[in-house]
Amino acid sequence: MKYNFSKIEKKWQKYWEKHKLFEAKDFSKKPKYYCLIEFPYPSGDGLHVGHTRSYTAMDIIARKRRMEGYNVLFPIGWDAFGLPTENYAIKTGIHPKIVTKKNTNKFRKQLKSLGFSFDWKREINTSDPDYYKWTQWIFLQFFKHGLAYKSKIPINWCPSCKIGLANEEVINNKCERCGTPTTKKEKEQWLLAITKYAEKLLQGLENIDYLEKIKIQQRNWIGKSEGTLVKFPIADSQKILEVFTTRIDTIFGCTYMVVAPEHQIINDLKSNIINFEEVEKYIEEAKQKSDLQRTELNKEKTGIELKGVKAINPFTKKQIPVFIADYVLANYGTGAVMAVPAHDIRDWDFAKKYNLPIIESIKGGDVSKQAFTEDGILVNSGEFTGLTSKQARQKMTEWLEKNNLGGRMIQYHLRDWIFSRQHYWGEPIPMVNCEKCGWVPVPEKELPVKLPNVKNYKPTDSGESPLAAIDWWVNSKCPKCKGPAKRETDTMPNWAGSSWYFLRYIDPKNKKQLADNKKLKYWMPVDWYNGGMEHTTLHLLYSRFWNQFLYDIKAVPTPEPYKKRTSHGMILGADGEKMSKSRGNVVNPDDVVKQYGADTYRLYQMFMGPFDQATPWDTKGIEGAKRFNNKIWLIGQIKISKKSQNKELEKLLHKTIKKVSEDIETMSFNTAVAALMIFINECYAQKEVPQKIWEDFLKILSPFAPHLSEELWQKLGKKKSICLEQWPKYNKSLIQEGNFTLVIQINGKTRDTLLAPINITQDLVLELALKQENIKKYIPDKSAIKKIIFVPNKLINIVI
RNA sequence: GCCGCGGUGGUGGAAUUGGCAGACACGCAGGACUUAAAAUCCUGUGGCCUCAAAAGCCAUGAGGGUUCGAGUCCCUCCCGCGGCACCA
Numbered sequence: 093m094k095y096n097f098s099k100i101e102k103k104w105q106k107y108w109e110k111h112k113l114f115e116a117k118d119f120s121k122k123p124k125y126y127c128l129i130e131f132p133y134p135s136g137d138g139l140h141v142g143h144t145r146s147y148t149a150m151d152i153i154a155r156k157r158r159m160e161g162y163n164v165l166f167p168i169g170w171d172a173f174g175l176p177t178e179n180y181a182i183k184t185g186i187h188p189k190i191v192t193k194k195n196t197n198k199f200r201k202q203l204k205s206l207g208f209s210f211d212w213k214r215e216i217n218t219s220d221p222d223y224y225k226w227t228q229w230i231f232l233q234f235f236k237h238g239l240a241y242k243s244k245i246p247i248n249w250c251p252s253c254k255i256g257l258a259n260e261e262v263i264n265n266k267c268e269r270c271g272t273p274t275t276k277k278e279k280e281q282w283l284l285a286i287t288k289y290a291e292k293l294l295q296g297l298e299n300i301d302y303l304e305k306i307k308i309q310q311r312n313w314i315g316k317s318e319g320t321l322v323k324f325p326i327a328d329s330q331k332i333l334e335v336f337t338t339r340i341d342t343i344f345g346c347t348y349m350v351v352a353p354e355h356q357i358i359n360d361l362k363s364n365i366i367n368f369e370e371v372e373k374y375i376e377e378a379k380q381k382s383d384l385q386r387t388e389l390n391k392e393k394t395g396i397e398l399k400g401v402k403a404i405n406p407f408t409k410k411q412i413p414v415f416i417a418d419y420v421l422a423n424y425g426t427g428a429v430m431a432v433p434a435h436d437i438r439d440w441d442f443a444k445k446y447n448l449p450i451i452e453s454i455k456g457g458d459v460s461k462q463a464f465t466e467d468g469i470l471v472n473s474g475e476f477t478g479l480t481s482k483q484a485r486q487k488m489t490e491w492l493e494k495n496n497l498g499g500r501m502i503q504y505h506l507r508d509w510i511f512s513r514q515h516y517w518g519e520p521i522p523m524v525n526c527e528k529c530g531w532v533p534v535p536e537k538e539l540p541v542k543l544p545n546v547k548n549y550k551p552t553d554s555g556e557s558p559l560a561a562i563d564w565w566v567n568s569k570c571p572k573c574k575g576p577a578k579r580e581t582d583t584m585p586n587w588a589g590s591s592w593y594f595l596r597y598i599d600p601k602n603k604k605q606l607a608d609n610k611k612l613k614y615w616m617p618v619d620w621y622n623g624g625m626e627h628t629t630l631h632l633l634y635s636r637f638w639n640q641f642l643y644d645i646k647a648v649p650t651p652e653p654y655k656k657r658t659s660h661g662m663i664l665g666a667d668g669e670k671m672s673k674s675r676g677n678v679v680n681p682d683d684v685v686k687q688y689g690a691d692t693y694r695l696y697q698m699f700m701g702p703f704d705q706a707t708p709w710d711t712k713g714i715e716g717a718k719r720f721n722n723k724i725w726l727i728g729q730i731k732i733s734k735k736s737q738n739k740e741l742e743k744l745l746h747k748t749i750k751k752v753s754e755d756i757e758t759m760s761f762n763t764a765v766a767a768l769m770i771f772i773n774e775c776y777a778q779k780e781v782p783q784k785i786w787e788d789f790l791k792i793l794s795p796f797a798p799h800l801s802e803e804l805w806q807k808l809g810k811k812k813s814i815c816l817e818q819w820p821k822y823n824k825s826l827i828q829e830g831n832f833t834l835v836i837q838i839n840g841k842t843r844d845t846l847l848a849p850i851n852i853t854q855d856l857v858l859e860l861a862l863k864q865e866n867i868k869k870y871i872p873d874k875s876a877i878k879k880i881i882f883v884p885n886k887l888i889n890i891v892i
Numbered sequence: 893g894c895c896g897c898g899g900u901g902g903u904g905g906a907a908u909u910g911g912c913a914g915a916c917a918c919g920c921a922g923g924a925c926u927u928a929a930a931a932u933c934c935u936g937u938g939g940c941c942u943c944a945a946a947a948g949c950c951a952u953g954a955g956g957g958u959u960c961g962a963g964u965c966c967c968u969c970c971c972g973c974g975g976c977a978c979c980a
Contacts (some may be wrong), residue, residue, distance in 0.1 A: 305896065309960055312895065315979070337980060393978090411938095419978050429980050438978065505979060623975075661897095662974090670973095699917070705897080706973070710904060714959085716917045763906070766916035773916090802964095829901060835912050840961035842912050866947085881960050892962050 095725040097689030101799040105207055112207040113815050114158075116165035118611050125162035127154045128594055130623040130631070130655070131216075133586075134195035135176055141679045141709065142671070145697045146660040149761060150622050151208045154696070155795035156756055158209075159819035166209055166613055167597035169216035170196050173224075180485045181549045188549070190519045191220055202681060203504045206690045207798050211610040211817075214600045218589030219517075223596060225540035225608040227588050228522040230638065231511075232533045233645055235523070239285040240511065242531065249277035254514070263620050268451040276379045279555070282511040282521060282582065286637050287600040290314050290504040291652075293636055301656040303704075306628050313629040313866050315505025318540065322430065324349060327402040331360055336503050337867060338424045339846040341484035342432040344473040345453035347443070349403050350395065350415045350429050353378040354422035358398070366400040371416060378418040393419060393442050398486055406497045407429040407474065407488070417442070422705075425503055454481060454744035514557040516549045518583030523583045524820035526570035541579070563839065586614045590631055591638040594618050594653060613649045621654040622759075625663075632657065658759060660707040661699075668708045681707050691797035692717045696760035698796060721800060723772050724793070728804035740840075742826060744774055745785050747820040752792045761796075767791060783808060788820040835887035836861045838870045854882040861888055 108114060109855065122232060129150045132143055156168040172192045196217065203210070216223055234240040243740035252272035286293075294314050297307050319338035326333060351357060353375040358365070365371055374396045383878060384617035396415030402411040419438070420429055433443030435451040440463035443450050450459055455471045457464025476484050485747060512521065520541045522534040534541055544565045546558050557579040560566060570577040570890045592606070598615045599607035623632070639653035665677025672678065684693050696717035701707030748771045755764035771789060775781045787808065794801035794814045805814040834848040844866040846856065858880065861867050871892060881892040 122931095309896070309975085313977095317979080319980085335980085339980080421977070421979080424977070424979055431980090436980075438980080503979085505975085505977070525901090540912070627977085668973095699904090707904070710918070713904060720917085722932095762904090763916080766906075768914055777921055813979095833912075837911080840911095842960090845912065869947090879960065881911095883911065887961090889911085891962050 095722060096799075097691065097799070100803050101205075101690050103209065105204060105801045106803045107813070108207075108209070108815070111813065113813055114154075114164075114166065114211050115213055116167075116211050117163055119614055120163035120667070122161060122163040124619075125154075125157045125164045125616055126594075126618045126620075127157070127164060127166045128618045128621040129168075130627065131171050131354065131590070131593060133171045133174055133176075134192060134199045136180060136191070136195055137673075138195075138198055138620050139681050140671070141663050141681055141697070143686075144206060144681050144693070145663055146624075146702075147203070147208055148694045148697050149660065149703055149759060152756060152761065153620060154209055155798065155815065156753075157331065157793065158815060159794075159817060159864060161818070165214075165597065166211060167214040167595065168203065168208075168210040168212065168217075169214075169593060170199070170218065170330075171198065171586070171590050171593070171704050172217050172219035172757075173518045173584075173589055175515070175517070178515055178549055187545070189219070192217075193286070200387055205666055205685050206681070206694065208454045208820070209798075214597050215216060216593060216596050216600050218593065220520075221542050222601075222603070223539045224519040224589065227519050227584065227594065228534075228539050228541060228591060229536060229606065230642065231519075231584070231588075232522060232536060232539075233647070234284055234641065235531075235533055237641075237645065239288060241283055241285065242280055243283055244278055246282050249273045249555070250274050254553060255557045261309045263773060265599065277555070280578075282523075283507040284637075286509045286634070287504055287506050289637050289640055290316065290506050293506075293633065294639050296640065296652050300652050301653065302654075305660055306625070306632070307477070308661065309625075310633055311630045312511075313633065316344060317503050317505075319501055319503060320485070320492065320498060321426075321501040321829070322406065322492060324403040324406060326357075326361065326432070327404055328769075329361065331357060333357060333403055333414070333428050334498075335428050335430045336428045336491065336501055337430055337483075338486045339432065339435065339485075341467075341470060341479075341481040342435040342453050343405065343407050343430065344470070344476070345432045345434040345451045346405055346408075346430045347433060347449045348415060348429055348431045349415045350417045350420050350442070351398075352420040352422035352427040353416050353418055355416070355427045356414065357428075361398070361401055363399045365398050366803070367396070367398075371396055371398060374418075374759065385475075393417065393438070395419075395442065395446065397446075401879075405618070406492070412828040413448070415442075415446075420683065424505070426506075428822065433463065435464055437463045437465060437564075439463070440784070473605065478833070481489060487559065495888060511588075513580035513585050514551045514555055514581075515583050516546060516558045518541070520559065521580040521584060523580040524568050524570060524577045525580065526573060529572045529577075530572055531580075532570055532572050532577070538571075543548075543583075557583060557692055559583070565836055576722055587631055587634050587639045591635045592642070594635070595639075595642075608754070616648060617650045617652060618654045620656045620658070622660060624656045625659045631716070658704070660703055661701070661707060664706055664708040666709050666711060668671075671709075677709075681787070688714060688718055689721070689799075691800045695720060695765060695796055699765040701762060703759045720769055720772065721797065723776055724797070724800060726805060727772065727775050727781060728786070728790075731778065731781045732774065732783050732808070734783050736780040738780075738782055738785065741774060741778060743787055744771055745788055745824040746822040749792055749820050752825060753822070756795070765796065768877065769794070789828055790814060791817050791820050832885055834885075836864065836867060837887060837889040839891055840889060843867060844868060850885055852885075854880070854888070857882065857888050858890075861890070 101828060127150050129147050154164050154783060157164045157547040177188045177191050180191055208431060219225060231240060254840045268566055294311065317338055320340040322335045322337060324333040324335060339699060362368060398414045399417060401414045403414050405412055410594045412450065414749060420427065431442065432440040433439040433448060437453055451472060452459045453472050454468040458465060458470035470476050470484050471477050476488060477811060479487060490501055520543060522539060522541045524532050524534060526532050542564055546562060549558055551558055552560055566579050568579050570575050581784055594609050601610045602608055635653055640651055643646040663676060668676060669675055692714065695715040700713060701718060727852050748767050751767040752764045790801045790805050791814060800816050829850065831847050831849055834846045835842055836846060837846040844864045846860055862871060873892065875892055876892045883887040
């Protein structure tokens with residue numbers, strides 16, 4: 093009688109696999125539905141409870157869609173290239189391929205033990221040469237379309253790992269992997285010109301169903317701002333300093349300029365700078381600092397005047413000093429700013445410190461006390477005096493255009509994507525460097541460029557990839573002139589493989605294309621993609637970029653890859669802190685499944701709190717899910733009756749169907765489970781539960797607790813899987829109540845309630861209300877009533 | 893410093909979007925069953941007041957405001973979490 097979950101769960105997992113219940117069918121006549129979860133990185137630690145919560149959620153949606161008659165694609169794979177595996181290889185000498193195989197085996201077993209309805213036939217692995225052949229192919233298309241280029245840029249450098257890091261890989265001024273503080277280094281890197289897609293990425297957001305906060309975050313990250321480019325001539329020189337500003341209206345108050353320490357102009361004007369030694373020293377110091385350190389210096393701004401260099405304000409024609417300061421970043425905008433202390437807080441602080449003039453050019457504040465940063469009416473601005481800021485921006489920009497000193501400019505915060513890594517465990521970049529021809533792409537028919545075996549996975553001390561040490565591999569022939577050439581030894585970042593994996597699921601074995609066109613047309617776009625907020629500005633934006641590019645070259649049929657995007661909250665440790673090994677608050681899914689079974693685990697994860705918010709793990713809380721599970725089992729064993737009827741229970745069933753159906757769509761899984769619990773509590777109180785009612789309940793339970801539902805379904809004598817059943821529809825007329833509880837308020841405070849028939853009129857309500865004992869106390873006679881607010885089928889509020 | 897998300901009983905959290913605050917669950921207390929424990933079942937469970945109940949009052953981070961009515965809307969502030977690129 094006792095529910096033997098481990099036996100029963102295994103039984104049904106085998107059954108599903110044997111009967112291929114979750115295999116998606118290409119070109120089925122049913123409408124298609126593509127559910128996507130973020131595929132895991134198979135780390136050595138195994139599956140995390142954070143994974144399973146979001147996978148359970150999407151599994152519920154996938155199972156519901158199948159029952160609603162959709163041909164569902166719910167695939168799984170491995171984002172297998174990455175640093176932890178490489179670090180592990182460095183430590184142990186075991187090949188990353190072997191480590192990955194071991195880890196994916198473990199993950200696969202774990203995922204299967206939870207009963208997820210993945211289509212395992214479409215399993216992919218980004219480190220598989222048959223997969224990364226196409227990652228390389230896409231890179232070649234980027235190159236051929238001028239969107240992949242090499243550039244010498246200041247990059248974050250980890251002196252310990254001896255690799256270049258993208259900004260997003262530097263956490264708190266330290267290397268993401270080893271914690272060593274990073275410095276700057278000039279390095280030739282491959283970049284992808286994502287900025288060329290800034291406008292498209294922005295526009296694309298208009299017509300897709302992403303959570304608003306996700307759109308906001310992407311928009312902020314892309315950071316479009318419309319403003320003005322201004323050219324400041326340098327006195328006694330042919331050079332000019334270009335500046336981008338959104339506040340051209342304040343330019344008459346521009347009393348100095350600031351350039352980034354890395355700015356080219358410093359070298360160009362080297363001979364003019366009197367205090368070059370001092371300047372050089374400052375530049376060296378800035379190199380040691382990360383962007384974040386520069387940020388921390390916020391309170392105490394530093395800078396050095398470039399003595400001997402004067403810029404000319406194109407409007408006032410006055411000569412103004414030029415400073416270098418590390419709070420201006422070289423890789424944003426033009427790397428130089430015009431400083432208007434009267435109307436910018438940061439410039440005001442800087443001007444006070446270095447005793448620079450503060451000239452008001454917008455009326456409205458007291459600039460001797462603080463910067464006035466709002467729009468207003470221009471003063472001290474020559475022919476522009478008296479205009480509003482808005483008018484002035486227009487007129488002044490036109491003036492600049494006329495005089496060839498600048499003009500309208502759109503600036504994006506988004507930066508091009510640094511695409512090279514000096515690692516072993518990544519996709520080799522399929523390029524060859526020929527002395528005569530320069531960078532030449534490897535011919536497509538020679539793809540994939542396979543990762544060769546190496547003995548040492550550590551980057552060389554010069555910062556080159558470990559691949560650089562393999563002469564036979566590096567030395568190659570130029571595909572163009574057949575002369576001697578060297579292979580690119582950098583590999584791609586771990587985001588490469590994940591930028592297009594959703595396409596490969598559609599046709600995972602295709603040898604000729606990344607995926608068959610007709611299949612792509614059938615399945616794309618992804619209908620619902622759920623993932624973490626932390627991927628919003630990296631993976632999510634990158635994959636949108638790749639898909640948009642592939643669309644432009646006609647390799648995929650839709651401009652946007654994902655129709656709908658939602659996000660999940662983190663599972664915190666029992667202490668309310670982020671789960672981490674060092675805190676010792678990590679919960680292992682295996683332990684929970686072993687002790688409670690997959691269904692209880694699934695139910696608890698859905699019940700523990702709102703899906704989109706962080707919730708702490710509660711070891712006690714899972715007991716509730718277990719009791720719920722046991723109650724269902726018990727009812728299924730002893731209370732089901734073919735003959736009996738129960739109108740009230742039927743009503744509750746239909747309410748529950750409605751609630752659960754709607755809550756799944758809004759990912760309000762916690763309240764959906766609560767509704768199921770309410771229903772079960774009611775059943776539990778009954779002597780008998782009519783089988784018809786029970787059948788529908790099992791159907792709506794099945795996405796949450798699939799094994800238990802199958803078992804109880806079979807107990808009813810059913811021959812086919814409950815997965816093949818139709819999702820029940822609720823009966824509207826059964827849900828409508830004849831009576832409702834009407835709230836009687838006096839001066840907005842609830843004083844009594846009344847059971848009233850639906851659609852009762854105000855007059856009748858008032859009459860009934862005044863008869864209530866409690867109300868009589870407050871309203872001795874009708875003349876005391878000043879006002880009545882009546883909300884039909886809800887409440888009456890009597891103001892006295 | 894900036895951006896985003898939050899703050900509701902002892903705990904996780906509900907609240908049809910401005911209409912009975914605390915659904916559901918955990919925990920706790922009392923009781924039943926048991927030699928006993930576990931499991932299970934029943935009852936109670938925001939605070940104050942009360943022997944108890946009814947009634948009343950207070951209560952959704954703090955303080956104001958709008959409204960017949962505010963957890964929900966507006967303003968000011970405090971705290972927690974996550975992200976960050978002083979973005980000109």
